[in-house]
């Protein structure tokens with residue numbers, strides 16, 4: 001039987017604690033964390049689109065709020081630390097869209113942070129729009145505080161498409177040309193979003209898939225490091241941190257979400273948290289999958305074929 005150690009969750013930020021979950025505004029948590037003490041701040045803020053956990057503000061006021069969160073987050077970052085802001089679009093009431101990362105980029109640049117990647121997170125499922133193309137990606141802006149930063153590429157390598165490929169000329173002719181540890185995963189990540197049939201789904205309407213954050217945790221931090229999520233929701237980033245033996249701190253205005261976060265963290269400690277493993281292939285229905293077959297009564301499909309990207313089907 002696997003022996004598990006119960007986990008103590010601090011309710012205020014506590015440097016010695018493995019996990020701190022603060023009920024209240026994100027500035028309350030961030031201001032209690034010492035300067036330069038965090039290797040990674042990773043979050044997905046509210047998008048100001050009227051979700052049940054946010055109050056719709058004038059867009060300019062929303063950006064001022066984000067500026068405060070980003071400025072405090074930059075303050076707590078270690079010199080070799082990273083800040084990852086995951087966003088989609090703010091959608092105005094008339095349907096105009098505002099790509100949040102464009103605005104966040106400007107704020108972070110003003111704060112002296114340096115962009116290392118704009119990661120595109122692609123997923124297949126979501127709302128079907130009638131007046132524009134359905135949104136099937138969001139972005140993660142990855143910034144660092146300085147030019148010397150933690151980046152453990154080997155920890156996140158993925159299998160090559162052609163691992164048997166060899167040099168065909170030059171001094172290495174006949175040798176395998178690929179890195180035996182795998183290839184760089186690139187900046188387009190195809191990871192299912194957490195919808196109703198996802199194994200990690202809770203009552204939260206917009207939770208992170210844990211595997212999305214795991215990749216950032218593995219690449220941008222080392223064991224024992226502190227990872228902070230100021231809009232922690234049901235604790236997906238904290239779970240990703242703990243799974244990989246890092247420490248976590250997060251805040252949220254909702255006691256309901258924090259209770260679920262605490263329960264999930266307990267499950268990580270016991271090794272029983274249901275989660276989609278990092279690196280698991282996206283499911284592609286086979287030819288015998290009944291639900292994927294077009295019923296005869298619908299007639300022949302008259303539209304264009306679907307697009308295949310890196311072996312995944314995109315509708």
Ligand SMILES: C[S@@+](CC[C@H](N)C(=O)[O-])C[C@H]1O[C@@H](n2cnc3c(N)ncnc32)[C@H](O)[C@@H]1O
Pocket residue numbers: 024025026027043044045046053054204206207208209230231232233234235236237251252253254257
């Ligand atoms: C996009 S969700 C983040 C979900 C999270 N990534 C997860 O996996 O559960 C944004 C969260 O921010 C919280 N929130 C909104 N305003 C806040 C504030 N001022 N301070 C702290 N949390 C806030 C909401 O309750 C919501 O859970």
